[in-house]
Amino acid sequence: MYILGIETSCDDTAAAVIEAKGGLAKPSFSVLANTSYSQVAIHKKFGGIVPNLASRAHLEKIIPTIKETFKIAKKKPENIDLVAVTRGPGLLPSLLIGVNIARALAYRFRKPIIGVNHIEGHIYSNWLTNKKIGFPALILVVSGGHTELILMKDYGKYKIIGQTLDDAAGECFDKTARLLKLGFPGGPAIAAEAARYKIQDTRYKVNLPRPMFNSKDYNFSFSGLKTAVLYLYNDLIRKYPAKEIRPAIAAEVQNAIVDVLKAKTVKAIKNLNPKTMMICGGVSANKKLREEMAGKTNPYKIPLFIPDFAYTTDNAAMVAAAGYFNYLMKKPAQNSWKKIEANANLKL
Ligand code: KG4
Ligand code: ZN
Numbered sequence: 001m002y003i004l005g006i007e008t009s010c011d012d013t014a015a016a017v018i019e020a021k022g023g024l025a026k027p028s029f030s031v032l033a034n035t036s037y038s039q040v041a042i043h044k045k046f047g048g049i050v051p052n053l054a055s056r057a058h059l060e061k062i063i064p065t066i067k068e069t070f071k072i073a074k075k076k077p078e079n080i081d082l083v084a085v086t087r088g089p090g091l092l093p094s095l096l097i098g099v100n101i102a103r104a105l106a107y108r109f110r111k112p113i114i115g116v117n118h119i120e121g122h123i124y125s126n127w128l129t130n131k132k133i134g135f136p137a138l139i140l141v142v143s144g145g146h147t148e149l150i151l152m153k154d155y156g157k158y159k160i161i162g163q164t165l166d167d168a169a170g171e172c173f174d175k176t177a178r179l180l181k182l183g184f185p186g187g188p189a190i191a192a193e194a195a196r197y198k199i200q201d202t203r204y205k206v207n208l209p210r211p212m213f214n215s216k217d218y219n220f221s222f223s224g225l226k227t228a229v230l231y232l233y234n235d236l237i238r239k240y241p242a243k244e245i246r247p248a249i250a251a252e253v254q255n256a257i258v259d260v261l262k263a264k265t266v267k268a269i270k271n272l273n274p275k276t277m278m279i280c281g282g283v284s285a286n287k288k289l290r291e292e293m294a295g296k297t298n299p300y301k302i303p304l305f306i307p308d309f310a311y312t313t314d315n316a317a318m319v320a321a322a323g324y325f326n327y328l329m330k331k332p333a334q335n336s337w338k339k340i341e342a343n344a345n346l347k348l
Pocket of ligand 2 (some may be wrong): 118122143144190281313314
């Protein structure tokens with residue numbers, strides 16, 4: 001079946017057309033078009049996302065983005081069998097744009113519609129490029145708004161075993177990048193600055209804490225790291241030029257975040273014995289994290305799945321894939337254009 005996916009939960013206006021087949025027994029996908037309009041240029045000068053500007057930009061771009069997607073996919077709305085749209089969690093003014101255009105399309109073309117949880121979208125992004133994913137699967141969701149360790153027992157069956165108690169990992173990248181004046185979004189900026197770091201300057205030490213590294217649970221905390229960066233930067237900037245200390249701090253921030261994410265994931269694998277392991281969400285685009293999880297130091301023997309780069313940050317192909325699984329599982333709620341509604345705090 002052909003599925004139109006729509007995603008506007010944050011600052012990307014995204015649409016996709018995918019072909020899905022195989023059912024729950026043998027799901028497989030081909031992405032015919034995966035289009036996205038990024039609002040980074042709009043929010044950059046504010047150092048973060050401004051919800052009302054995001055909503056206005058979604059409104060302006062959603063129809064051109066969907067039109068372009070159909071053109072690339074060489075499909076028409078009439079060819080679509082299902083409309084899938086992110087209905088939460090996210091910024092309400094942003095979600096409303098996607099949800100309402102999806103409702104209008106479903107009504108006009110008499111198509112079934114499914115409201116998708118954005119986190120579920122990130123989880124199913126792994127199925128777009130990987131096929132044999134065994135259950136139970138341990139999933140590390142790392143994005144701008146979420147840091148969660150989830151045990152997925154089967155399609156649609158999730159147990160959150162750990163989560164951040166304050167800031168998300170992506171938020172920590174974004175906030176520390178802002179402190180270091182590296183720009184927005186912070187994740188790619190920190191990663192690029194860290195790549196410039198060569199050797200430890202012996203005149204000073206750049207050591208940041210690994211919050212909750214040794215705690216007995218699977219939870220995370222990143223807000224203290226941001227404060228530690230603030231003190232460290234303020235101390236060093238009085239003595240050394242910014243261009244010398246920034247790469248060192250960026251590399252240490254990245255290492256600290258990756259160390260904690262990896263330690264908790266490894267602990268969960270040891271204790272819970274899942275069949276497979278996955279990472280997803282915007283931060284899973286991070287090269288250091290991908291290498292650490294997959295590299296030679298990998299202490300676990302279970303298969304690791306990471307989505308292709310194109311499906312790590314927010315995109316609509318993942319929403320379409322999640323729509324397929326929800327459709328197959330006949331999730332009763334939110335399947336008619338009359339009922340579907342945005343929910344900024346939607347739970348998994
Ligand atoms: O999944 P996503 O696109 O949106 C949310 O659902 O939040 O994730 C966005 C987050 C941002 O915090 C961004 O800084 C982070 O993902 N990110 C990265 C990288 N690319 C994006 N973090 C670390 N390294 C990257 N290369
Ligand atoms: Zn996301």
